[in-house]
Amino acid sequence: MRGVAAFIAGLVFGIGLLVAGMANPAKVLAFLDIAGLWDPSLALVMASAIGVALLPLQWSRRQQRALLGGTMQMPNARQLDKRLILGSLTFGAGWGIAGICPGPALVLLPLGYWQISLFVVAMLMGMGVFAVLERRRG
Amino acid sequence: MINIDWAHFTPYSALLGGALIGLGASLFAVLNGRIAGISGLLGSLLPRGGEGRSEKALFLAGLLVAPLLWLLLSEPPAVQFDTGWPGLLLAGALVGIGSRYGAGCTSGHGVCGLSRLSPRSAVATLSFMASGFAMVYLIRHLLGA
Numbered sequence: 567m568r569g570v571a572a573f574i575a576g577l578v579f580g581i582g583l584l585v586a587g588m589a590n591p592a593k594v595l596a597f598l599d600i601a602g603l604w605d606p607s608l609a610l611v612m613a614s615a616i617g618v619a620l621l622p623l624q625w626s627r628r629q630q631r632a633l634l635g636g637t638m639q640m641p642n643a644r645q646l647d648k649r650l651i652l653g654s655l656t657f658g659a660g661w662g663i664a665g666i667c668p669g670p671a672l673v674l675l676p677l678g679y680w681q682i683s684l685f686v687v688a689m690l691m692g693m694g695v696f697a698v699l700e701r702r703r704g
Numbered sequence: 705m706i707n708i709d710w711a712h713f714t715p716y717s718a719l720l721g722g723a724l725i726g727l728g729a730s731l732f733a734v735l736n737g738r739i740a741g742i743s744g745l746l747g748s749l750l751p752r753g754g755e756g757r758s759e760k761a762l763f764l765a766g767l768l769v770a771p772l773l774w775l776l777l778s779e780p781p782a783v784q785f786d787t788g789w790p791g792l793l794l795a796g797a798l799v800g801i802g803s804r805y806g807a808g809c810t811s812g813h814g815v816c817g818l819s820r821l822s823p824r825s826a827v828a829t830l831s832f833m834a835s836g837f838a839m840v841y842l843i844r845h846l847l848g849a
Binding site for chain 2: 568569570571572573574575576577578579580581582583584585586587588589590591592593595596598599600601602603604605606607608610611612613614615616617618619620622623624625626627629631632633634636637638639640641643644645646649650651652653654655656657658659660661662663664665666667668669671672673674675676677679681684685686687688689690691692693694695696697701
């Protein structure tokens with residue numbers, strides 16, 4: 567049951583990315599190009615997603631257990647550190663080069679574009695480098 | 705100052721798509737008790753072991769099936785790339801390593817984190833938005849590519 571719910575949640579999320587235009591790298595770059603001809607659509611995507619998720623996530627944050635059982639796994643880190651900021655700046659720089667972030671990369675993967683395959687391989691390698699460095703750190 | 709590209713502005717599909725993204729994230733949080741953060745889910749599947757792997761993998765499987773369902777019901781989605789292979793390689797590597805060090809990406813910090821009203825996610829979102837805007841400005845307006 568939990569598995570079915572997870573699959574449906576992912577499916578709805580993925581359809582949302584496609585409907586929203588988030589899975590079109592040129593549209594994402596047009597949103598990030600505030601000094602050029604600016605397409606503000608993705609600001610509405612973000613606002614709408616947060617509008618819908620606000621109450622359910624606030625509710626989840628206050629629960630001990632999920633509706634289908636199991637513990638609530640909500641993040642509890644609070645520190646604003648160098649890792650958070652430098653990591654996010656690095657992620658944003660990559661996002662700004664190609665207009666692709668991890669969700670849209672997965673949604674586009676089955677459509678067979680070589681650009682996405684290359685991006686996903688490089689992204690997984692980047693995540694692998696992180697995993698190796700973290701293990702060394704102990 | 706700001707020139708809005710009205711011809712490509714798609715408010716209705718943006719609002720509808722955003723609502724579906726929010727719904728998917730809400731379902732995963734309320735039913736499974738998990739954050740729909742794609743980089744975190746992917747990253748946690750890389751090492752062996754760890755609990756809850758199957759439901760994380762099934763959420764990601766839903767993402768991968770979404771475009772196939774889309775193709776059954778509708779025209780192929782508009783997809784256009786403006787980046788050559790060196791840019792794509794660099795972009796992928798920066799997105800992979802940066803999203804793991806920053807503990808989240810557009811979905812985990814941007815959608816879920818801001819919905820949780822997390823100060824950490826607000827700082828992360830401002831940071832990646834700022835560097836995204838800066839990178840596009842650099843590439844398109846300073847380097848003129």
